[in-house]
Each structure stands twice: as structure tokens, then as C-alpha cells.
Amino acid sequence: MTMDTTHEHAEPVSYRTITTVWAALLALTTVLVTISHFSHFWAVVAMLTLTPLKAGLVLYYFMHLKYEGPLIKGMVSIALTTLVIFIGMMFLDIAFR
Amino acid sequence: MSVHRDDLGARIGMWLFLFTEMMLFGGLFLLYSAYRSMHPVEFHAAGEELNVALGVFNTLVLLTSSYTLALSLTAVEKGQAPLAKRLIAATILLGALFLVVKGFEWSAEFRHGIYPNSPGLLQRAPGVVLFYGLYFTMTGLHGLHIIAGMGLMSVALLKLAKGEVKKGHSIFLENVGLYWHLVDVIWIFLLPLFYLAA
Numbered sequence: 001m002t003m004d005t006t007h008e009h010a011e012p013v014s015y016r017t018i019t020t021v022w023a024a025l026l027a028l029t030t031v032l033v034t035i036s037h038f039s040h041f042w043a044v045v046a047m048l049t050l051t052p053l054k055a056g057l058v059l060y061y062f063m064h065l066k067y068e069g070p071l072i073k074g075m076v077s078i079a080l081t082t083l084v085i086f087i088g089m090m091f092l093d094i095a096f097r
Numbered sequence: 098m099s100v101h102r103d104d105l106g107a108r109i110g111m112w113l114f115l116f117t118e119m120m121l122f123g124g125l126f127l128l129y130s131a132y133r134s135m136h137p138v139e140f141h142a143a144g145e146e147l148n149v150a151l152g153v154f155n156t157l158v159l160l161t162s163s164y165t166l167a168l169s170l171t172a173v174e175k176g177q178a179p180l181a182k183r184l185i186a187a188t189i190l191l192g193a194l195f196l197v198v199k200g201f202e203w204s205a206e207f208r209h210g211i212y213p214n215s216p217g218l219l220q221r222a223p224g225v226v227l228f229y230g231l232y233f234t235m236t237g238l239h240g241l242h243i244i245a246g247m248g249l250m251s252v253a254l255l256k257l258a259k260g261e262v263k264k265g266h267s268i269f270l271e272n273v274g275l276y277w278h279l280v281d282v283i284w285i286f287l288l289p290l291f292y293l294a295a
Contacts, residue, residue: 079116079120
């Protein structure tokens with residue numbers, strides 16, 4: 001076996017990248033809270049767009065998905081797709097009751 | 098003698114565990130969505146009673162704790178162990194701050210007679226009872242994860258002090274980071290569902 005499974009990410013994520021992501025997360029939270037006060041419609045829009053975006057930033061940069069190979073990326077997308085299918089099926093069930 | 102090491106395997110194992118966590122909280126989010134669609138007015142009214150300022154403050158605390166923990170891994174990989182120790186310690190303190198704020202929040206709710214199965218709560222509409230049932234279950238379960246994370250970070254700090262976690266040998270800290278960041282992601286979803294629901 002020549003596969004090197006001890007191999008770490010070639011370069012550690014830079015302090016600069018981590019700081020930029022953190023600043024973006026704080027900014028998105030501020031926008032989310034501000035928009036939520038506009039109206040019910042905008043609160044829902046902000047929740048459905050900004051919340052997954054924030055979660056995505058954490059997954060992609062802090063949890064290193066950006067730097068992972070196809071195996072872990074594929075595993076995570078299968079798990080998330082499963083969850084989305086569950087959510088979709090539940091809403092269909094509620095809608096057609 | 099060479100010691101068997103499989104960092105990729107360790108990361109895969111951690112991710113598999115995190116999938117079970119996603120399904121655990123995912124199920125609760127499904128429950129929330131189903132009940133909310135059945136009781137939209139009550140969920141809206143009950144959400145107005147929560148302290149938005151404290152919820153938002155705790156979000157900023159948790160996002161910052163993810164920031165300091167992510168920085169600590171880079172510090173280890175750059176061979177800056179003393180800096181990494183301070184960053185992990187800061188993360189533990191931010192976790193504690195989160196719990197203290199949560200404690201104030203819950204105790205204020207208890208004083209208002211709002212806690213699971215409280216006589217005052219049971220007199221209210223079924224949707225309100227469901228909202229608070231989910232609120233205490235989900236934030237409580239999340240709080241337990243924060244406590245577990247603080248324990249894991251204390252172990253990481255110890256391993257760092259003993260030299261077991263160091264440049265090129267940081268998988269333990271990396272996996273603790275994966276866990277802590279997922280706990281952060283779960284809170285990112287809890288904020289709009291409970292605090293910004295009104």
C-alpha cells in the first residue's frame with residue numbers, strides 16, 4: 001500500500017482566511033437579524049437564504065470541506081441530500097393531508 | 098518501530114458520528130416544522146416572548162468560539178503551541194459564557210412560570226406548549242453538546258501541553274474542531290427558528 005493516509009492538509013488554513021470567514025459570519029448574522037424585523041415575508045426569505053449560507057461557510061472553511069478529497073465531500077453530500085429528502089417528504093405530507 | 102496512524106480514517110470516523118448528530122437534530126427540526134405548520138399563530142406568539150437580544154448575543158459568542166478554535170488548529174500546524182493553548186482556552190471560556198447567558202435566559206423563563214409541564218404553560222394553547230417543549234428540548238440538547246465540547250477541548254489542551262498534539266500530529270484537535278463547528282452550525286439554525294420566529 002502506498003496510499004499515504006497520514007497526509008495532512010498541505011498548508012494550514014491561513015489566519016487571514018479564517019478571519020475573513022468569521023467577519024462574514026458576523027456580518028450575515030447582523031443582516032439576518034435586521035431583515036427579520038422588516039416583515040414576515042422578508043424574515044422567511046432571510047432565514048431560507050442566509051442561514052444555509054452561514055452554515056455552508058462554517059462547513060466549507062472551518063470544517064475544511066474545501067480542502068477534503070472526493071470521499072469525505074461525497075459522504076457529506078449524501079448525508080445532506082438524505083436530510084433534504086426527509087424535509088421535502090415531510091412538507092409534501094403536510095401539504096397534501 | 099512505527100506506530101499505525103490513519104488521519105483520514107480518523108476524520109471519516111468523526112464525520113460518520115457527525116452524520117448521526119445531523120439526523121438527531123434534523124429529526125427535531127422536522128418536528129418543529131411540522132408543528133409550526135399546524136400552529137403558525139401560536140408559534141409566532143410564543144417566539145415573541147423569547148429574549149432576541151440574548152439569542153443574538155449567544156450567536157455572536159458561538160461564532161467567535163468557532164473562530165478561535167479554527168485559529169488554534171492553524172497555530173498548531175505553524176508550530177505556535179503557546180498561541181494555540183491560549184486560543185483553545187479562549188474557546189472554552191466562550192463556551193462557558195454561552196452557557197451562563199443560556200442559564201440567565203432559562204431562569205428568567207422559569208420565573209415567569211415557563212418550563213416543561215409547568216401549570217402556567219399547560220393552561221395555554223397547545224401550539225404554545227409544543228413551541229416551548231421543542232425550545233427546551235433543542236436548546237437543552239444543544240447545551241449538553243456545548244458541555245461535551247468544552248470537555249473535549251480541555252483534553253485537547255492537555256494533549257497539547259504533553260506534546261501529543263503538535264505540528265503534523267493535530268488530528269485530535271482537528272476532530273474536536275469538527276465537532277465544535279457542527280454544534281455551532283446547529284445553533285445557526287436554532288437562532289432563526291426560535292428567536293427570530295416572531
